[in-house]
Amino acid sequence: MTAFFVQTLNGLASASSLFLVAVGLSLIFGVTRIVNFAHGSFYMLGVYIAYTCATSLSGALGFWGGVLAAGLAVAVIGVLVEMLVLRRIYSSPELLQLIATFALVLIIKDAALAIWGPEDLLGPRAPGFTGAVEIFGRAFPTYDLLLIALGVAMLLVLTALMKKTRFGLLLRAATEDREMTDALGVNQKLLFTAVFALGSFLAGIGGALQLPREPATLAMDLGIIADVFVVVVIGGLGSLHGAFVAAIIISLVKAYCIGLGSQTLFGVEFEFSKLTLVAEFIVMALVLVFKPNGLFGKPIIHSQTSAAVELPLGKPSNIQLGALLAGILLLAAMPAVFDEYTSVLATDVLIFALFAASLGLIIGTAGLGSFGHAAYFGLGAYGAALATQAGFGFLSSLFLGAALALAAAMVFGWFCVRLSGTYMAMLTLAFAQIVWSIVFQWDAVTGGSNGLVGIWPPEALSDRDYFYWTTLTVCGVGVLVCWWVVYTPFGYALRAARDSTVKALAIGLSVKRLQWAGFALAGGLAGVAGAVYVFSKGSISPEVSAIPRSVDALVMVLLGGINTLLGPVVGAAVFTYLQDTLARSTDYWRAVLGAVILLLVMLFPRGIVGSIKQFAQRRRAA
């Protein structure tokens, strides 16, 4: 019992800084509707800056001054980011903003590497709070007690700020009802910048306060951002108290999992500590299934700013069909002209083209957010790999991989399409993480973190050019299916549901069922891409279904142009080519890749294909 109590205290101590970081993100989201991926990077910068202060000025001034300095410095960085980058893309589709913040993650990570070097930096303990006090016969760190107190204090301060000040009133108004803020005659720009300053300040402080508990490392940014997303979503987007409660729930669940250790349940030994890998995502999925807007959230009204209206599709013209045929012939002829490695790279491009095109179906045609598309790519890959190991042939394995992905997309999709906007995207993310952690831990079947090796295509296809042609056939057909669907009654119905849900319902469309079918179809097609991928690499390991892979797919779609047929394919080609070339030619390729993405997003908010189309339209109109 006392062990339980002390684990509760441990959980509360961890919750404090998680709360600070999460509430910052939540406030920013509430006002600007931006899901800021770089918030984790702000947290990381907080730790690094605090480290520099605490080690260059020793003693209490260095440490506590460092905490404050970290908060302020990160606030300044947040403001700069808001003014220089985000302000230019507020009217772009929400997912595009997400990609821009992801590009910032890449840039900030490399900047931190350049400034602080690659080694982990363990900071000093907090002056005055270096030791432990006895609680129930156990030594408990005084600093953890301080953190618990600070967490509660910050909650009170923020509550007072929200309730008692004009700034707080404006924040609440902007979160709950945008038009009301307009009516209050507020300078929106200033409000957005201010909330970014506040949110980033909190991230910086949250990071700085972790300094005595964990070293500054370059992996902290993505390490915390997933947790923070989870907290913000469980609590309800934009909710201050929600973030507090959710941070506590998550931290306690983890602490109790560790406290339970291994237990025998129904005669089976179960290692609870292993659950810490995924506990928060299981909690999030459960909360979202039962409370679609999180614990304390209100439905989010997404502003329809992104209404860059497409032109009607019509029938594919003869010129288009001719171009398609010419394109296919050119692609087929490629190995005759270029070297073998071009075939290898082009194989990757084709696979990612199908992956991105299938995601394009969900986020473009169906207008649904997905952060977790890699789950289906990964399941397709693992399905095919396991089928091959079980002795199935190449084609049957491809088929079984796709079938596994389809089945999973049907199960997960059923829950996901019941939510909307960011909540739906987060539920897809949660399912993807759950898939990832099962694959990661189920050693006996999936090979755990090492994955499975030795999954090569049959001898006849193992030549690089032959495999390229195989990929061109399979993935090409997949991409054509993605394109074709858009022209069919089903694709029209999906678009109808996206353009106006009330109208779609009023003309008798079963919106949820259509979206479910669309989600499942896209999942199955991503599975095909994954299945081909495993044969092109000969091996597979869990990172194929991890968050970065989902983000890659999003980047491809948005880079190419959402709501364009060619967009995802062009995006996949450009992204793969950039990554391949940059990684080869520069040490700081990650930052360069981030900068290129950022520039593209700011200069061509409609994506490459979308912008070319727009340019052509303007020319024609002029």
Added chain:
Amino acid sequence: MKTKLFLLATSATAFFAIHSASAVAQATIKIGEINSYKAQPAFLEPYKKGWELAQDEINAAGGVNGRKLETIFRDDNATPGDAVRVAEELVSREKVALLSGTFLSNVGLAVGDFAKQRKVLFIASEPLTDKLTWANGNDYTFRLRANTAMQTAMLVPEAAKLNKKRWGIVYPNYEYGQSAANWFKKYLLSQATGGVEFVEQAAPLGRIDAGSVVQAMLDAKVDAIFNVTFGADLQKFVREGNTRGLFNNRPVVSLLSGEPEYLDTLKDETPNGWIVTGYPWTEINTPEHKAFRDAYQKKFNDYPRLGSVVGYATVKSIAAMLKKSGSTDVAKMQAAMKNLEVMSPFGKIVWRAQDNQSTMGAYVGKLAKKDGKGVMVDWRYVDGKSVQPTDDEVKRLRVGAKK
């Protein structure tokens, strides 16, 4: 509709606008080195320096068989898929004579399997997974570092001597951690005199909840601890353990913690008396290590880490192999690797013919604090050969290995 045609054309040119292959310089022997430089810079920056030191030494002495060594470094983005792609590029476009490198086990396995498929030689330097040379081993893949089983085996005799009954195991929740924990349990059960029992804590890699884990170990009343965490997890674990008194009268046996990469970050938190594997670089004064250390410090104005030794020894092994084979023909290089003897900073190592594993060992000793920094004391070198399972057992372990 002209646009669409135009777009298709541009996307096609995007495909084609790939640089043409660079001319193959006849004079050099090219090595294709693949690693997670961006993802694991703490280990791999020193690794690359060690690599360059060795290569420069060899080339200054006239190269191998009259040809200079040239290395093409490629980042694998810490994913096996990308690693395989750059391996394809190195093999088919850069025409490298062999592949080397990799840090993460999953990447190492993927490249190893690729090597078998494409019939190229692959010298894995760092990945620790046992599977690389055993269950998933093949005739094209060789590995320098002692694997997880061997590293664990170095520590178990020390653990057995402690005569403790209830062991707590803390490990990062992925294959390396799981495998180390399993070997530890297996070896200790066979070596301990009294009965032993185990309490386990698996922590997500890089994100350990150290306070809760330490608390759980205390609540479980363990007598001793086997630690497998490293990096940031280790630092968190040590600090919480120190604060909460976990290490008082409770001996700890810990994998890799004596390596400068991990030890140096602990500074004055360095726990006293932990039994660890590592690399006490200041104190190893064998001629071969002294020469290496001096040259390294002179060239980079920095001290060597374990990564530096691994990079250095990899190049030296490759050079020795090339000298022996006298050719970059794959079959000849494979043959040359068998029982190849190389002088490394740790002394003479042998690339065992049975499982393509080198006998490079590690240093086992105790941690201590000196001038606010962590050092290893009472250390000794454990030859990799001495912790290798018996030939019969290796044969059994390699049953899944393919030609």
Added chain:
Amino acid sequence: MSKALEVSGLKKSFGGVAAVRGIDFHADAGEAVALIGSNGAGKTTCFNLINGQLTPDGGRVSLFGLDITGRSPELLFRSGVARTFQITATFASMSVRENVQMALMSRHREVAGFFSLATSRHTVAANELLADVGLSEQASRPCAALAYGDLKRLELAVALANEPRLLLMDEPTAGMSPEERNALMRLALRVCRERKLALLFTEHDMDVVFTHADRIIVMNRGRLIAQGSPSEVRANEEVRAVYLGSLHV
């Protein structure tokens, strides 16, 4: 014979706001009924309750004697209910004709179709409907390029694609010139008479209401305060009081 639409005791509140507080009325086949009331009276909420967009807190809605209370909009569409929206709702990424085709495909249960081009479905029927509402010229234009009045007409065409038995039109003539208004209402009335469908519409333009409605229902703050023929309503004291001077009759 049972009434085309019968509403009894219908209730809905949003949090504290009681938008509809128990109202009863009916509409017959072939009859045009106007639902009027000042802003916020609860008209749109009423429509939303009838066509299933919202679930009522209490009361009953029946269609030709069949209880349809709380059924989903999709199901109601299948039983012959169509509606247009106060804030026009169309499919902005489609052409005008495609909007109508979409409704026709839905009516013919073809939306799961994978093996045909959507634009080739029901073109003839779609063109006829567009001709009926006077949008033939615009048929191939992007729907997003239409003027507000034309969007209203398009909504009518889309609604008629379902061959409804009950047609709900929420402010169908807002944003139109007087001539356009009367033309549209004449069209709606013609369909109403020819196809014997019940037409329920809301409208702020009293000229339109008193010219075209067979019967008028007046709502105020969620309650029904009067109903009857245009002349009866015109004479009603309470209606005059509520509408103050605004009802120049």
